[in-house]
Amino acid sequence: MASSTPAVAAPLVLNPPPYSLDALEPYMSKTTLEFHWGKHHRAYVDNLKKQIAGTELNGLGLEEIIVKSYNGGSPLPSFNNAAQVWNHDFFWSSMKPGGGGQPVGALLELIERDFDSVDALMDEFKQAALTQFGSGWAWLGYKNGKIVVEKTPNAVNPLVFDYDPLVVVDVWEHAYYLDYQNRRPDFVSTFIDKLISWDAASERLDKAISAAASKSAL
Numbered sequence: 001m002a003s004s005t006p007a008v009a010a011p012l013v014l015n016p017p018p019y020s021l022d023a024l025e026p027y028m029s030k031t032t033l034e035f036h037w038g039k040h041h042r043a044y045v046d047n048l049k050k051q052i053a054g055t056e057l058n059g060l061g062l063e064e065i066i067v068k069s070y071n072g073g074s075p076l077p078s079f080n081n082a083a084q085v086w087n088h089d090f091f092w093s094s095m096k097p098g099g100g101g102q103p104v105g106a107l108l109e110l111i112e113r114d115f116d117s118v119d120a121l122m123d124e125f126k127q128a129a130l131t132q133f134g135s136g137w138a139w140l141g142y143k144n145g146k147i148v149v150e151k152t153p154n155a156v157n158p159l160v161f162d163y164d165p166l167v168v169v170d171v172w173e174h175a176y177y178l179d180y181q182n183r184r185p186d187f188v189s190t191f192i193d194k195l196i197s198w199d200a201a202s203e204r205l206d207k208a209i210s211a212a213a214s215k216s217a218l
């Protein structure tokens with residue numbers, strides 16, 4: 001047996017979704033989670049570890065790796081894997097068993113102020129998800145005190161922009177093909193009606209509002 005080496009906390013890990021792999025049935029199958037989390041998400045983690053081994057990025061936290069490897073808009077090869085790891089963590093926690101329904105509290109107030117209604121906001125969100133050509137992501141975010149809808153191609157994520165993400169839906173084909181084949185609209189509608197975690201969105205909004213308040217107090 002090899003001699004023992006000092007224990008070092010692994011900065012990059014494959015985080016499991018915050019529910020069992022069959023918990024989103026029948027709207028997102030266990031098979032989809034087995035492939036999407038167990039194969040795709042895992043590959044992003046494994047590939048990132050290989051890419052940054054021996055580089056100045058090794059040992060940094062994931063968010064720091066994302067910002068540094070974005071390289072001011074000329075991304076280094078490790079950016080795609082790093083951002084995809086973060087995006088998938090965020091996506092899993094943007095859903096919950098028994099999701100859907102309606103937002104409440106401050107989130108609902110902001111949505112009604114900025115979009116008139118939750119339905120109007122989600123129509124725009126759905127449009128963003130459907131018009132993202134090819135692979136990418138559609139986001140609900142918080143920017144300059146307002147609720148916004150954004151979309152990003154491939155692995156690009158809000159950490160390199162100026163808004164705080166509240167919820168994301170993955171519109172890479174690997175997110176829905178096993179359950180919905182080519183029917184991205186059905187997948188996005190189901191995400192909105194049955195899977196979205198408004199609790200997570202509210203928690204993230206509270207943090208974004210607090211962070212903005214602390215910043216402006218400086």
Ligand SMILES: [Fe+2]
Nearest residue numbers: 170172174175
């Ligand atoms: Fe994905």
